[in-house]
Structure formats: C-alpha cells, structure tokens
Amino acid sequence: MTAAALGGCSLVSGDGGDGRPITVGTTDVVTTLDPAGAYDAGSWALFGNLYQSLLTFAPGSATPVPDAASACRFTDDGLRTYTCRLREGLKFANGHDLTARDVKFSFDxxxxIRSDQGPGPLLSTLRSVTADGADTVTFRLRSPDATFPFKIATGAGSIVDxxxxxxxxxxxxxxxxxSGPYRLTSYAAGASAELTPNDHYRGAVGKPGHPVTVAYFADPGAMAAAWRKRSVDVVSRQLPPADxxxxxxxxxxxxxxxxxxxASANTRFLVFNLRDGSPLKDVAVRxxxxxxxxxxxxxxxxxxRTVEPLYSLIPQGVPGHTTSFYDRYRRPDPEEARRLLTAAGVRAPVRFRLAYSKGAATREEAAVLKRQLEATGLFRIDTEYVEWKTFQEGYARGAYDAFCLSWIADFPDADTFTSPLLGPNSTLHSGYTDERVARLIRRAELSSPRERAAETYRTIQRIVAEDVPLVPLWQKKEYVVSKDTVSGAQYLSDGTGLWRLWRLGRM
Structure with a gap:
C-alpha cells in the first residue's frame, strides 16, 4: 500500500510590525474568483490564499502535506482509491462548517461545469468522489495515478462552501x-484585492499572516514605476526584463x-493549432x-539574459528533463527549414496568425519571433495582442494559428508539463493527440516513487520534438523584490506553485 501526506505540520506565517497592510504588486490577471473556472497563475495565486485544499506543499518541498486534511493515503495497491480524513473544527471564513460534503461538492x-478555462485537465483520472460521514472523503480514479495527491494540492483542489x-x-x-489563511474583504477586478487574516483557519499554516493588499498592474512598466516610487512594498511577476x-x-x-x-519551473512555449484549416496542421511546417x-x-x-533557452517540454531542474529539441534542431538553420518544407511539398511563404497576451516583453518577443521567421523567406506572420480573458477563450476555440503562452508548474513534478498540456483533455486545446504519448502519460502516472518515471518522460519529450505541437522557448527564475523592512518575500515563489502571502511581515 502506497501512502502520501500522513501526519501533520505547521508552515509558519509572517508576523510582527505595525499591522498596516503589505502591498504586493503583480501583473498577473485573475480570470475569475471561482476555482471551477480558472486554470492560470494569477487566479491560482489568489486561490492559494483564500481557499484551502486537502493537501499543500511546504516551502521548497516536493511532497504534499496535509492542510484541510489531517491525513490522506492510497487505500489500495493499484493507486485507484485515495482517502482523506478532514481536520476537526474546520470552518469557512464566513463561519460555516466545512465538511466532507463540501469537499465532494467542490470536485463534483x-x-x-467543465469550463474551457477551468482545471478539469488536472482531474482527468478522477472518476468519482464520495463523502463518508462528515470527515472522510474517498476519491476513485479511472486509472492508477501516483500524482493524484500532487494535483489535489493545487488550485484544482480548492474547497468552496x-x-x-x-x-x-x-x-x-x-x-x-x-477556508484558507485569508478572507477577501474587498476586490476590484484588475485593480486590487484586500486580504485580511481568516481567524477560522485551521491547517498547515500555524496562524494567519499579515493583512495584504494585492495591487494588479496593467503592464510591467506601470508596476516598475510604482516600485520606483515605493508605492508598493513587494513586486512579484513580472517586472520588465531590463528592470x-x-x-x-x-x-x-x-x-x-x-x-x-x-529556481522556478516558469516556462514559455510557442503553441501551434493543429486543427483542420490551420496552416500549421502540417508537421513539416511546425x-x-x-x-x-x-x-x-x-x-x-x-x-x-534574465531567461535561459529551453530545449524541452520539461524544464531544467525537474526530474525527466532532457534536451530533445536541441538534439533534433541543434542550431538555427534556415536551409534545413527550407528543405523540410520542400520535401513535404509545402509552398513558401507560409502565412499564419500569431497571438500573444499579457506578460513581460510579450510584444517585443512576438516582434522578434516574427522577424526571425520572416527573415528566412519561408513565413509571413500576422501578430496580434489580445486581452487576457479573450485570449484564453480564443485559443480554446482554435481562433489562432499559433500563440505564445507562459506555463508555470502547478506542482513540483514532471506530470504538470505533460498531462495537462498533452493529455486528451489538454488545457491548450491545440488539437494535438498521440496515442503513444497518452499511453506514456498513463505509464508515468503509475510510477512511485516519482523518480522512476524519469525515462518515460524523456521518451515523451522525444516524441514532442518529432511531432512539434509546440516549441519550448525559454525558462526563467522567479525574482521577488521587496523593501528591506518586509520579511518573507522569498516565500512567494519556490517552484511549488504557491504564492505564500501569509509569510509576509513587517520588521
């Protein structure tokens, strides 16, 4: 019997200072405050502070630990049944009791709803959830999945009333x-979120943290200007590259x-639309x-040079990383690109539409990609900036031939770069399917301990470099800048996918 997240722990929160809210600036966008409708970094950053999951991650750890749960474990040798027992005395921030019924309801x-922008791809192996009394929840899976504890420790596991x-x-x-460490006292979409400690919180954080105001900026330049004036205490994701x-x-x-x-698994991909009618459906073009x-x-x-070139689906630092794109496309080679198109009978130039949205230097990045590809004489590219929510809806319905998308690890495991991106319910909605990849993903999900899956993930990446449903561009570290009177800013990003606002304090 395989077990995960047994026992309890306390993840110490920030404290001290004068009680004034700490202002944290970010260019992230919150798509929705409802966990069933969002699968993006900006929304999940907020969810991790307002909602509680059964499990969570301690700073720097790759192993889930109990949060709303007191203990969780697989209760069969086949990794198909996973059971969690809740902590005693759980309440939502509004004072309502939190029971197993709420947990089942949240997953159901x-x-x-099956939102195109929701976290459904992470729960592709989940068949059903049952509530056994007030304090026990049992998950039954469609197929064995050793990564299931990781998945429910993310925003996909957020428990709602x-x-x-x-x-x-x-x-x-x-x-x-x-029922998370904070309650939301005020929210203005695209502007600010006021968070105050949730006195009802019971979980992995020892006690609620300092009051926090999240300030949302329309672009990195505006956030950089606010930092120069010190009108924010902390800036996190993303300053302009030069800053x-x-x-x-x-x-x-x-x-x-x-x-x-x-070190962070923060990556950037050029994603292709493989649906009928797209000029990028032909693998030779990709x-x-x-x-x-x-x-x-x-x-x-x-x-x-604040980012590093990425030559694989799974970034450096994550077990299973390889250099499959470097091995196949070792250096920029316009003549090789021409040979590929000629051999496939594709007439140049190939014209396609490239969309991009918010982020640091996204406009400049799109311009450079356009310039590089058009310089070969093989492509003609129309670039377009699209507002974030419209952008998400657009690529979900196949509106763009190609689009640039950043992907931040949901949890510290290679599965977060394979199952949601390449699986049958891919959040990219690119139209890419490959039965070999689907089988390998299922095989990798069987592996426990997780290190045993590394070779399977390397095989997946070799297929991706052959099929090219996307091209990895770069990966970067996470930088958080804070006034020296603020403590705990280093905990806002550590590769576990959590934005630990509760660790902030004034000195």
Missing part, C-alpha cells in the same frame, strides 16, 4: 468563500531593498519553424 462541480456556490455553473460576482536585470544582476547597490531569486528559431537571440535581445 469542476467535473460537471456548498451552500453558496451553484452546483452546475460558475458563481458570478466578486465574492470568495473559502529585472538591473535589480537582480547587480548593476547598482541594493540599499533599501532585497531581491529574492528562486518542424521548419522549430529549425529556424534562434532562442539565444530571443533571450539576449528581448529578455536581457
């Missing part, structure tokens, strides 16, 4: 009723502020693009 509605959320549709409005380089690479002193630099791209120039000219 994700599967029922079953008396306040519709069972079959997303909850409208700006309210959030969870990041200046602050993090040491061109000048750091008087009055700190820079926390954490391979030609992969052969022509110059990642080194992209990292140098756009990102000021």
């Amino acid at each position: 509605r994700i599967l029922r 079953s008396t306040l959320y519709p069972a079959d549709r997303l909850r409208p409005g700006d309210a959030a009723d969870g 990041t380089a200046r602050l993090s690479l040491g061109s000048g002193d750091r008087k009055g502020f700190r820079v926390a630099e954490n 391979r030609a693009i992969a052969a022509a791209l110059d990642r080194e120039a992209l990292t140098r000219d756009v990102h000021h």
Whole structure:
C-alpha cells in the first residue's frame, strides 16, 4: 500500500510590525474568483490564499502535506482509491462548517461545469468522489495515478462552501468563500484585492499572516514605476526584463531593498493549432519553424539574459528533463527549414496568425519571433495582442494559428508539463493527440516513487520534438523584490506553485 501526506505540520506565517497592510504588486490577471473556472497563475495565486485544499506543499518541498486534511493515503495497491480524513473544527471564513460534503461538492462541480478555462485537465483520472460521514472523503480514479495527491494540492483542489456556490455553473460576482489563511474583504477586478487574516483557519499554516493588499498592474512598466516610487512594498511577476536585470544582476547597490531569486519551473512555449484549416496542421511546417528559431537571440535581445533557452517540454531542474529539441534542431538553420518544407511539398511563404497576451516583453518577443521567421523567406506572420480573458477563450476555440503562452508548474513534478498540456483533455486545446504519448502519460502516472518515471518522460519529450505541437522557448527564475523592512518575500515563489502571502511581515 502506497501512502502520501500522513501526519501533520505547521508552515509558519509572517508576523510582527505595525499591522498596516503589505502591498504586493503583480501583473498577473485573475480570470475569475471561482476555482471551477480558472486554470492560470494569477487566479491560482489568489486561490492559494483564500481557499484551502486537502493537501499543500511546504516551502521548497516536493511532497504534499496535509492542510484541510489531517491525513490522506492510497487505500489500495493499484493507486485507484485515495482517502482523506478532514481536520476537526474546520470552518469557512464566513463561519460555516466545512465538511466532507463540501469537499465532494467542490470536485463534483469542476467535473460537471467543465469550463474551457477551468482545471478539469488536472482531474482527468478522477472518476468519482464520495463523502463518508462528515470527515472522510474517498476519491476513485479511472486509472492508477501516483500524482493524484500532487494535483489535489493545487488550485484544482480548492474547497468552496456548498451552500453558496451553484452546483452546475460558475458563481458570478466578486465574492470568495473559502477556508484558507485569508478572507477577501474587498476586490476590484484588475485593480486590487484586500486580504485580511481568516481567524477560522485551521491547517498547515500555524496562524494567519499579515493583512495584504494585492495591487494588479496593467503592464510591467506601470508596476516598475510604482516600485520606483515605493508605492508598493513587494513586486512579484513580472517586472520588465531590463528592470529585472538591473535589480537582480547587480548593476547598482541594493540599499533599501532585497531581491529574492528562486529556481522556478516558469516556462514559455510557442503553441501551434493543429486543427483542420490551420496552416500549421502540417508537421513539416511546425518542424521548419522549430529549425529556424534562434532562442539565444530571443533571450539576449528581448529578455536581457534574465531567461535561459529551453530545449524541452520539461524544464531544467525537474526530474525527466532532457534536451530533445536541441538534439533534433541543434542550431538555427534556415536551409534545413527550407528543405523540410520542400520535401513535404509545402509552398513558401507560409502565412499564419500569431497571438500573444499579457506578460513581460510579450510584444517585443512576438516582434522578434516574427522577424526571425520572416527573415528566412519561408513565413509571413500576422501578430496580434489580445486581452487576457479573450485570449484564453480564443485559443480554446482554435481562433489562432499559433500563440505564445507562459506555463508555470502547478506542482513540483514532471506530470504538470505533460498531462495537462498533452493529455486528451489538454488545457491548450491545440488539437494535438498521440496515442503513444497518452499511453506514456498513463505509464508515468503509475510510477512511485516519482523518480522512476524519469525515462518515460524523456521518451515523451522525444516524441514532442518529432511531432512539434509546440516549441519550448525559454525558462526563467522567479525574482521577488521587496523593501528591506518586509520579511518573507522569498516565500512567494519556490517552484511549488504557491504564492505564500501569509509569510509576509513587517520588521
């Protein structure tokens, strides 16, 4: 019998200071406050503070630990039945009791609503959930899945109040009723979120943290200007690359502020639309693009070397990483790209539409990609900036031939770069399917301990470099800049997918 997340722990929160809210700036976007309707970094960053999951991750750890649960484990040798017992005395921030019924309801509605922008792809192995009394929840899986504890420790496992959320549709409005370390006292979409400690919280965090105001900025330049005026205490995701380089690479002193630099599985992909009618449906066209791209120039000219070229689906630092794209497309080679198109009978130039949305230097990045590919004479590209929510809806319905998308690990395991991106219910909605990859994903999900899956993930990446449903562009570290009077900023990003606002404090 395989067990995970047995026992309990306390993840210490920030404290001290004068009680004034700590203001944290970010360019992330919150798609919705309803966990059934969001699968993006900005929404999940907030969810991890407002909602509680059965499990969570301690800072820097790759092993889930109990949060709303007191203990969880697989109760069969086949990794198909997973059972959690809840902590005693759980309540939502509004004072309502949190029971096994709420947990079952929360998972059931994700599967029922099936939002195109929701976390359904992470729960593809979940068949059903039962509530046994008030304190026990049992998950039955369609296929063995050793990664299931990781998945329910993410925003996909957010527990909502079953008396306040519709069972079959997303909850409208700006309210959030969870049981996390914070309660939401005020929210203005695209502007701010006011968080105050939740006195009812019982879980892995020893006690609620400091009051926090999250300030949402429309673009990195605006956030950089706010930081220069010190109208924010902390900035996290994303400053412009030039500012990041200046602050993090040491061109000048750091008087009055700190820079926390954490290894992170923060990646960027050029994703292709493989549906009928797309000019990129032909694999020869996608391979030609992969052969022509110059990642080194992209990292140098756009990102000021604050990112590193990425040659694989799974980034460096994650077990299973390889260099499959480097092995196949070793250097930018326009002549090889031309040979690929000629051999396939594809007439050049191939014209396609490239969409991009919010983020640091996304406009400049799209311009460089366009310039690189058009310089070969093989492509003509129409680039387009699209507002974030419209962008998500657009690529879900296949509106773009190609699009640039950042992907941040949901949890510290290679599965977060395979199952949701390449599986049958891919969140990319690119139209890519490959039975070999599907079988390998299922095989990898069987592996426990997780290190045993590394070779399977390497095989998946070799197929991806052959099929090219996407091209990896770069990966980067996470940089968090804070006033030197603020403690705990280093915990806002550590590769576990959690934004630990509760660790912030004033000194």
